[in-house]
Amino acid sequence: MTDLIRDDLESSDERLPRGPRTIRDVARLAGVSIGTASKALNASGRLSAETRAKILRIAREIEYRPNVLAQSLHRTRSMTVGILSNDSFGRFTFPIVEALERRLFDQGIAVFMCNATDDPLRERRHIDQLLGKRIDGLVVTARRADRREPIEPAARGLPVIYVFSRVENRNALCLLPDDKGGAALAVRHLAALGRRRIAHITGPERFEAVRLREAGYRAALAEAGLAARPGDYRPGHWSEAWGRDAVQDLFSRRRAVPDALFCGNDQIARGALDALREMGRATPADVAVVGFDNWEVMVKGARPPLTSVDMNLDALGREAGVCLLDMMAGRVITGVRRLPCSLVVRDSCGAGQHSAFE
């Protein structure tokens, strides 16, 4: 029992600025010993029904959550976790959630799915519902890997992980794809294939992912002894139409044109490929093209099939599952972790490898 209590206090010291409710609080308010409170809360041992009821009522009133105390005790767990998504479309969220659910299911843990679609009131009600179900942990995902406000229950000792989503809180754990590294992979690959003028057509700069991918683009250019010329970096929109427009502008006005395009997503790359073809420029012979996301429907539909950076969303989901299990077992994990992307080579980059996908 003493060990359990020490464990509780240690983890509160580490993570809980305002202090969570401990079994000590419950015992004091109920006027019983800690041992008696523990029996009631763990539904074990001999105890009168009245005492048990009183202790449970007080624990409820002060919002005591047994997983703060006994995260390593299987029997006090609800064996459920919540996934709160703000991605109403699901393209990025779904592979993450699927891999996470699979990982947790293997441990006998069921997953509550909630969609708040960026409605703060709805999100609040979802969290209340999940806490009412006494979830053992919470995973928060978002539409794009962008910043958001931290979830309040994190302050009460409930393990919370942000996946594909970021909060400004030193005590939070955020799992994200390594956008900068992914961009560098693409540009390094193009440079290694002998491309000397690599332009970057990408999405809106308000996205952190856009800024990180630009940084990776410039870093890999520098590594290869290259540099972006004025106008070669083109932030804009996440659409095919923007890919077409940017290519028309890049390739129609000037004599010295890029011999490669690194695009911020696959839709931009797809639009770029269409525009290049319609302007009579061959891909990859004249212009190599690499996309980002490795979105099956886009890379398969592209002509030629598109080489693209894969964010490994399933690995992100699996890692979230592993971290959540660790946190539920009492481990404290904080910080921003960026997981590596990979490059899936098809025909559009001119590496000479042919795709197995088309």
Place this chain on the structure above:
Amino acid sequence: MTDLIRDDLESSDERLPRGPRTIRDVARLAGVSIGTASKALNASGRLSAETRAKILRIAREIEYRPNVLAQSLHRTRSMTVGILSNDSFGRFTFPIVEALERRLFDQGIAVFMCNATDDPLRERRHIDQLLGKRIDGLVVTARRADRREPIEPAARGLPVIYVFSRVENRNALCLLPDDKGGAALAVRHLAALGRRRIAHITGPERFEAVRLREAGYRAALAEAGLAARPGDYRPGHWSEAWGRDAVQDLFSRRRAVPDALFCGNDQIARGALDALREMGRATPADVAVVGFDNWEVMVKGARPPLTSVDMNLDALGREAGVCLLDMMAGRVITGVRRLPCSLVVRDSCGAGQHSAFE
């Protein structure tokens, strides 16, 4: 109490061929009255802890589920339902699940999400886990609106709904989009715009959706006094490449060519549009094109923006929520229900309306 028992027996007569465990079974085996069994099972009334424990143990042993008895009694519900998906990609499932989750959340019901990805063993384990959580209902979805084996717990009185999925069981409730009606909408629209030779390029005939859409296509042609000429119906694949190939074949060999294409999905339509443009045929002036699915990324990326049939998956999800709540309240709903599709008109059909989407 008598009313409750009658209700129980009635619903078992209606739905449960081999008979579920009733409160009568529990009472008999525990050697107590039905009133006493009810107190224990509903956690109400005065009862010794030993008797309560014995009754609950017996109920567990014989797999008695209180929602069979007391579906209309709020307090015996777990206020959770399960959603079992076999759609590993999520494009069709996600909008359904999202709308369903939203509908149930408004009633204070939380949703367990499970993904079996077509693995029967995994599905079985998921169902066991859900039953262990004492869910009040189960919704089963699939990748494509195709037939599957019924889920076993339906035989035990748990409300089960199949959405975008179909089983051969008169007692099951299946909610599906009206594929035939959706196809007829598209073809009727093209005929009303004066198109006289409407070809149909579509997916593999092993899909029920393909056969139903073909039926709708032929029915609407007949309504308009038209008929498909030989070779105008082209089943094949769900891909852009197939759309391109079919168009090349349809338009390169013959003099008399179609003036409209109804495509079985948006990817086929997108490929068809690309091939038409590259063959110098104008859309919609020479050839009107209509797709199916109204998949945002496809219809927006298409040039011109694609008119497409929308399966109203969110309405399907909402309806599933409404039906599940009704079934949880004791109503018996069975049969195959097909919900209407709608046609979203953009530029590719030549109706002269411009899209607000591009």
